[in-house]
Amino acid sequence: MILLDEDVPRQAVEILRQVLRGHQIEHVHLIKWSGKKDNYLYRDAAKSGYHAIVTNDGAQMADPDECGEVKKSGMHRISYKQRHPGLKGLAVAVGSLVAAMPDVIAELGNADGQRLVTVTGINPTKKRYEIIDPQRDPPTYWPR
Template sequence: MRILLDEDVAVQVLDPLRHVLRGHRVEHVHKLGWSGKKDLFVLRDAAAQHYEVLVTNDASQLDDPVEAAAIKKSGLHHVRYRQKYDLGVTGLALALGAVVSAMPYVVAELAMADGQRLVRILSIEPGGRHVTVDPAAAPPKYWPR
């Protein structure tokens, strides 16, 4: 599957996605020299270049009737996520973690699709991704006494 990352997707996600999506071609708009190109033209050109998926951080594209029509016309699967938390680098890490962890499942589902799909990747909530134990205060069963 040919996957294109839109300009608003951090370019740093390219290598991790290529790693988890082996066997698929993952490119970034910036690496193609398409930076600054309007979404309508990115959609048209991506379809002409036989991309099948557009990943974007621009969830408002679907709220714009002209852009929504261009997405429909392109036939591209539209995968969106939102950097929900304005936490600087931490917010970026949460957003990109959600994208990298979801995309193998998204791509597998899209490979089975019989037509265009619209996908929304759910965000990872801050602070809920780990558990810390103080073994001095509450030693787990496996902790030597």
């Protein structure tokens, strides 16, 4: 079972349920844990049978008490960052997370203990597509 922390967009739940079929994906909002302090969140999630938490909260590991709770929980912690503002930043962050999760979960399934995972973000300054004007530069397959 995988729990998405409240800083993860709720819209990611359905996408992750599709790419991680066979895994139960929940969000803290859906299970009525919104606002729960991280110290209790990790403890309660572990007791409830969750194996991993996905978060965008970078400050957790800088706080000794919260970091201690992550360790005590024994759960995998999967983190990602939203480094860019607005909808484009949201798209890049969620896209990076969704693209990485099938491989992350496959590797964690073989782990012999707790793991801390950091998802590498897609670079939004690099184009991830190509646009062709077939009238100016027709590809070889384009009818003449």
